[in-house]
Amino acid sequence: MTPSTFPDDPTSFPDEEASFALTGPAGKLEAISNVATPAEARAGVALICHPNPVQGGTMHNKVVTMVERSLRESGLDTVRFNFRGTGTSAGSYDEGNGESEDLAAVADWARRMRPGDALWLAGFSFGSYVTIRNAVRLKAAALVSIAPPAGRFALGGIEVPQCPWLIVQGEADEVVEPQAVFEWIAGLPVRPEVVRMPETSHFFHRRLMDLRGAVKHAVQPWLPPLRRG
Numbered sequence: 001m002t003p004s005t006f007p008d009d010p011t012s013f014p015d016e017e018a019s020f021a022l023t024g025p026a027g028k029l030e031a032i033s034n035v036a037t038p039a040e041a042r043a044g045v046a047l048i049c050h051p052n053p054v055q056g057g058t059m060h061n062k063v064v065t066m067v068e069r070s071l072r073e074s075g076l077d078t079v080r081f082n083f084r085g086t087g088t089s090a091g092s093y094d095e096g097n098g099e100s101e102d103l104a105a106v107a108d109w110a111r112r113m114r115p116g117d118a119l120w121l122a123g124f125s126f127g128s129y130v131t132i133r134n135a136v137r138l139k140a141a142a143l144v145s146i147a148p149p150a151g152r153f154a155l156g157g158i159e160v161p162q163c164p165w166l167i168v169q170g171e172a173d174e175v176v177e178p179q180a181v182f183e184w185i186a187g188l189p190v191r192p193e194v195v196r197m198p199e200t201s202h203f204f205h206r207r208l209m210d211l212r213g214a215v216k217h218a219v220q221p222w223l224p225p226l227r228r229g
Contacts, residue, residue, distance in 0.1 A: 003032050013077065013113040024105040026098060027090025031081035031106065032059065034072055041227040042075035044118035044141065045110045049103060049127030053086040053093055063124045063146060066208045070215035075223055076120060081106050096153060099130050107138050118224040125176065129153040135161035142222045144215060147173055147202055151180035164222040165192035168214055170200030193218055
């Protein structure tokens with residue numbers, strides 16, 4: 001289903017799947033929002049970040065769209081967006097630094113549209129690096145990290161979030177070294193919930209529905225209350 005096209009910088013959160021641009025620090029950011037089924041809608045918004053654009057990552061990546069679906073089916077409204085220099089987003093790749101500011105701009109918009117809602121952050125690979133390093137700064141209510149790139153990006157010096165945190169890692173990941181991820185997790189002062197998926201590659205080939213189930217099951221106890229009105 002093709003999202004409806006909305007004007008740039010919407011002044012309210014769209015009540016249907018919508019495509020629009022937000023003003024970011026380097027120019028326009030291409031974004032798509034979606035909403036949970038009204039009867040199941042929770043008072044929360046999840047921002048989902050895509051893998052490394054240098055390797056072709058965009059907000060249309062299958063893992064990103066499956067995580068979006070999982071969180072929306074759990075009752076959260078969602079926003080996914082293209083980092084700077086990706087798709088029609090302005091700017092150029094900045095190794096996670098400028099992308100952090102892109103995420104902050106989208107978070108600011110979401111909070112203005114939905115004041116009082118819980119803000120969740122989710123990311124896949126490079127996107128999980130960006131969300132992890134900004135979870136404390138952006139006061140995330142929960143964090144979902146799919147294949148965090150331990151050993152490829154500097155996760156060690158990041159302030160560890162205290163919010164509920166799920167990490168899903170495939171044990172046959174050919175891009176991110178699984179053992180590096182598990183060793184990084186073992187050294188964290190606060191342990192996240194970890195789902196290890198055997199015989200699962202970086203892009204979750206033939207395991208996307210398993211990923212959906214793992215995310216929905218894990219986040220169930222953390223969900224904000226039902227949306228009223």
